[in-house]
Amino acid sequence: MQIIKVFLSIVYLIAFFSVESLAITWNSAYIESFAKNYLTENILPPVDGKIAFEISSIDPRVVINSCQTPLQANIPENINRRNVNIKISCADSTPWQIYLHAKVERSFAVVVATNNIEKGVVLSKNNIGIEYLAPNKIRGEKLNNLEALLGSKAERRIAKGRTITRRNVCLICKGNVVTIEAQSNNFSIKTKGIALSSGNLHQQIKVKNSQSGRVIKAEISAINRVTINL
Known part of the structure; x- marks a missing residue:
């Protein structure tokens, strides 16, 4: 009988340590990278645009417990917002969760003046180019076809860095x-x-x-x- 008790104790200890050995303790850097990968896979860039993510750092005072199951991530809110919160959670026997704040920066391809363009000057690859700008920096209609604008003339002075719109250029100008x-x-x-x-x-x-x-x-x-x- 004593031998059986010892045997069962050994089996219990082996099982206990086997379970414990499956638990993984993640560090802050890994969780931040995990969150960024989730954003990259689930929030796609806009058409004719780019997207970038800025993940807030985890407070170094936060204790991240180990987890015996794969980490899970989701965004409980509208993913089209500029600011989102990513929920990282562990669903093992002692579950936990942590939220990371992230900024989602969307930018769009637009044609801009790469030099000052005076009225009447023909648009060419020497004075216009493509840049990616945030929506709040785009004024008027968004033009992103560089080739279609080549040969147009400036109807008014266009400062360097300003977007090219249909209002300030003409492929055919009055009097041509x-x-x-x-x-x-x-x-x-x-x-x-x-x-x-x-x-x-x-x-x-x-x-x-x-x-x-x-x-x-x-x-x-x-x-x-x-x-x-x-």
Whole structure:
């Protein structure tokens, strides 16, 4: 009988220490990295944009207990907010949880002036480029197609670092000589005209036919070219 008791005690101790050996004590650096990985996997960057996360550090006075089960993470609130709280939890026999504050920085690709651009200057890769800006730094319509703006002219002075908008550039500017192309499925006719208003790609502007004197509305299809679909 005594031998059986000793044997059972040994089995109990082995089982106890086996369970204890499965418990892992995580440090603050690991938990912060775990939280950032969770954000990266669950909050995707916006279309034509980037995303960055800033995780707050865990107070060094906080005691992080060991855990026998894999850590879990979730965001109990709207993930589209700029500030979120990540809940890190352990669900073993002695559960615990900790919250980490995080800032979610979203930025969007926009075309900006890389140099001061004076009125009438043609936009080129020497004076415009793509930058990623936070939404609160973007004024007006967001333009992110650099190639579509090349060849446009500044309608007013654009300071270095300012975003390019449809209001401060024109692919065809008022007074420009343009090619008017009237086209259908069977034929195409070209003539010259004068732009009576300014606009950008795919916008409609008023144009005066130089031969007939007739004023028409046509769609901007390229630099100094408008199209009428018959």
